[in-house]
Amino acid sequence: MVGVLSIAALIGVLIVGRLEHLGDDAYLNDTKLQTTLELVELRENIRKEIIDRILKLSELATIVSQNPSIDGDQLSARAKELIETTPDLISIGIAPDLVVTRVIPAEGNERAIGLDYRSNKQQFPMVKQAMETGKGLITGPVNLVQGGSGLILRQPVYVGEGADKAPWGIISVVLDYEKFLAKLGLPDIGQAYEILIHDVSAEGASDQVLFGQQEILAAGPVLLTLDFPYGVWELAAVPVGGWPAHKPDHMSDRLLAFVLIGLALFLLWYIIRLADTRRIAEVRLSNAIDALDHGFIMFDPNDRLVLNNKKYLDIYNLNRDAIEPGASYEDLVLRGLKRGIFPTAVGREEEWLAEWNAKRGGDFDSEHFLSDGRVIKASDRTMPDGSIVGLRIDVSELKEAQLGAEAANKAKSDFMAVLSHELRTPLTVILGTARLSKQVDRLPKAKELTAAIDALPGDESETLKTQLSGVYDMISGMMEKLERSGEHLLFLVNEILDFAKIEASGLSLDIQSNDIGEIIQTAAGQMAPMVEQKGLELNVQPVSATLNLDAKRIQQVLMNLLGNATKFTDKGSVSLIAEVVRDQIEIRIKDTGMGIPPDQVERVFEPFHQVDSSNKRGIGGTGLGLAISREIIEAHGGTLSATSVEGEGSVFMVVLPLNHSG
Numbered sequence: 001m002v003g004v005l006s007i008a009a010l011i012g013v014l015i016v017g018r019l020e021h022l023g024d025d026a027y028l029n030d031t032k033l034q035t036t037l038e039l040v041e042l043r044e045n046i047r048k049e050i051i052d053r054i055l056k057l058s059e060l061a062t063i064v065s066q067n068p069s070i071d072g073d074q075l076s077a078r079a080k081e082l083i084e085t086t087p088d089l090i091s092i093g094i095a096p097d098l099v100v101t102r103v104i105p106a107e108g109n110e111r112a113i114g115l116d117y118r119s120n121k122q123q124f125p126m127v128k129q130a131m132e133t134g135k136g137l138i139t140g141p142v143n144l145v146q147g148g149s150g151l152i153l154r155q156p157v158y159v160g161e162g163a164d165k166a167p168w169g170i171i172s173v174v175l176d177y178e179k180f181l182a183k184l185g186l187p188d189i190g191q192a193y194e195i196l197i198h199d200v201s202a203e204g205a206s207d208q209v210l211f212g213q214q215e216i217l218a219a220g221p222v223l224l225t226l227d228f229p230y231g232v233w234e235l236a237a238v239p240v241g242g243w244p245a246h247k248p249d250h251m252s253d254r255l256l257a258f259v260l261i262g263l264a265l266f267l268l269w270y271i272i273r274l275a276d277t278r279r280i281a282e283v284r285l286s287n288a289i290d291a292l293d294h295g296f297i298m299f300d301p302n303d304r305l306v307l308n309n310k311k312y313l314d315i316y317n318l319n320r321d322a323i324e325p326g327a328s329y330e331d332l333v334l335r336g337l338k339r340g341i342f343p344t345a346v347g348r349e350e351e352w353l354a355e356w357n358a359k360r361g362g363d364f365d366s367e368h369f370l371s372d373g374r375v376i377k378a379s380d381r382t383m384p385d386g387s388i389v390g391l392r393i394d395v396s397e398l399k400e401a402q403l404g405a406e407a408a409n410k411a412k413s414d415f416m417a418v419l420s421h422e423l424r425t426p427l428t429v430i431l432g433t434a435r436l437s438k439q440v441d442r443l444p445k446a447k448e449l450t451a452a453i454d455a456l457p458g459d460e461s462e463t464l465k466t467q468l469s470g471v472y473d474m475i476s477g478m479m480e481k482l483e484r485s486g487e488h489l490l491f492l493v494n495e496i497l498d499f500a501k502i503e504a505s506g507l508s509l510d511i512q513s514n515d516i517g518e519i520i521q522t523a524a525g526q527m528a529p530m531v532e533q534k535g536l537e538l539n540v541q542p543v544s545a546t547l548n549l550d551a552k553r554i555q556q557v558l559m560n561l562l563g564n565a566t567k568f569t570d571k572g573s574v575s576l577i578a579e580v581v582r583d584q585i586e587i588r589i590k591d592t593g594m595g596i597p598p599d600q601v602e603r604v605f606e607p608f609h610q611v612d613s614s615n616k617r618g619i620g621g622t623g624l625g626l627a628i629s630r631e632i633i634e635a636h637g638g639t640l641s642a643t644s645v646e647g648e649g650s651v652f653m654v655v656l657p658l659n660h661s662g
Contacts, residue, residue, distance in 0.1 A: 009265055012261040012264060020253065024247055027248075031239060039222055040224065051229070052086075053086070057092075061156075064159075068159045080104055087183075090174045093109075093112060095115070097168075098127060098131075100115040101113070126139055130154050131167055138152065150175055151174070151177055152173070154170055155173075156170050193237045195212050195236070197236075201232035217236055220243065221238045222236070292309055294391050295312035296309045296390070296391060299329050303330065304325075305328070308323065315394065316341070329388065333353070341369065377392070377393045377395045431483060431490065434479045510553075514546070515546055516545050516656070519551050521542055524542075534569070536574055537573035538574055541576070543579055549656065558587070560625045568591065572593070573591070576588070583659060588653050589653075593650065595644045596646070606627060
């Protein structure tokens with residue numbers, strides 16, 4: 001590992017050196033490009049401003065050329081207009097026959113009047129050149145008499161056409177050097193660049209420098225040529241301080257590069273270590289898979305076998321050579337079909353295989369029945385990358401227990417069906433007899449006995465009738481108690497059988513569109529006598545709303561809740577209040593009874609659970625009513641919950657969705 005890291009470090013240093021060199025070159029090129037762009041912008045600005053001044057000077061020359069006898073005042077007036085609109089324009093000199101006769105403005109320029117260029121050795125060569133070539137020229141900077149520096153633009157003027165064309169004189173314009181430079185933006189750009197502007201035209205002054213120092217040419221500057229009517233200038237520029245040898249942040253870049261080399265070496269070391277760790281983990285995983293007590297198999301995203309453990313081979317009594325890595329999942333399934341380990345596929349193998357392929361898109365569970373009687377549960381799960389892992393678990397004992405439980409459950413269902421008949425039939429007979437016996441005086445034999453007594457002599461007949469009436473009342477009272485006990489027993493039997501039916505085969509509902517308000521009124525009406533018998537006040541506030549529900553089951557729930565509220569309330573009231581809240585119906589059954597202890601509130605919904613209290617124990621019941629009620633409400637997509645305060649009462653709330661589809 002040390003050798004690999006050393007070689008990597010050396011390569012990293014070489015790469016950093018090369019990248020730094022390339023970065024410096026790129027920065028230098030970028031700097032030259034930026035300098036060129038700045039110089040191009042400066043050149044275009046100079047071109048625009050110079051040409052603007054040349055056009056104004058040419059305008060005056062044209063006026064004179066077209067009208068040599070123009071009144072001097074008219075020409076002065078136009079010249080003044082040009083000066084007023086051009087802040088850097090100091091003065092305009094008009095020299096017919098090369099003698100200055102007028103300077104605008106005149107104030108401060110009196111000494112220039114009468115100047116004969118022919119007698120001025122310093123200026124005449126320039127003037128002569130302009131007159132001979134017919135081209136204007138620009139000179140400067142020159143020191144001005146009134147102070148400061150200036151640039152002088154001269155334009156020769158000719159009159160006549162063709163062979164009659166003759167020189168008239170020359171018109172000069174003096175520009176304030178400093179203001180003109182400011183107009184060009186040179187002071188601003190000069191803060192970042194050293195600029196040289198000099199004349200390189202053949203007609204121009206020999207190497208005339210208009211701005212800057214000629215030493216710039218020795219620093220390898222960016223060069224641009226400015227060609228305009230009065231000549232050709234060359235613009236040169238280098239950054240202040242010269243061209244950079246390195247990027248401004250090359251030291252920080254170098255430090256960052258070495259930090260990155262360190263990080264890369266650390267990452268390389270980590271990757272090598274991670275690879276070793278992964279190799280060790282793969283070995284451990286392979287050993288762990290082989291140690292599983294269940295069969296394990298894995299396929300890649302292309303359904304090709306990746307690995308399996310020994311237990312997988314043992315479950316199916318296969319040799320290690322029987323399946324090899326790379327075999328397709330479908331090939332293994334086809335081999336299983338040939339061996340008959342899928343009982344539901346026997347005789348319909350192709351159809352079964354098509355169904356199996358249709359289910360392959362997700363997780364897949366199946367059972368394999370082996371020839372030796374064992375049952376293997378096959379569970380395949382698809383991983384995010386499309387690979388498939390499968391477990392093969394011997395569930396023979398579990399299957400046997402399941403079949404036993406199903407048999408026991410069937411026996412229980414059969415028993416409950418028989419019990420339903422055997423208990424309900426005699427109870428119905430007993431209740432019918434008790435109800436009939438309550439009115440014993442209306443029975444035929446009783447009527448015969450009453451007639452026989454009426455036939456006896458006066459006092460004896462009255463005595464016997466009184467005694468017989470007492471016997472009838474005693475029998476009627478006994479039968480009424482028998483009826484109540486029978487009805488209670490029938491209620492308990494029905495509740496137990498109802499719960500057993502729900503537990504065995506689920507809750508069956510007859511969902512239809514019903515008005516919840518009518519169901520509430522019906523339930524309250526049936527429970528009203530029970531509430532009034534205990535001297536309680538019954539408050540009912542129904543709400544009209546149409547819901548999809550089983551009316552009998554919901555009525556059963558409401559009657560159960562009203563019955564419980566009445567049984568556990570000795571004074572006060574029982575209320576049933578319904579309201580629509582957003583997209584659901586909320587029904588509250590509230591009482592002012594003894595309440596439920598906080599730790600028992602949720603447990604009252606458990607099957608056969610009764611609150612352990614001496615006051616409540618005497619009320620009786622199976623403890624199944626609330627469990628059944630919650631099953632019914634939840635089957636409707638709703639909830640049944642309770643809140644209670646001991647000594648103040650309880651509130652049971654039924655919530656049903658308005659849009660339940662059943």
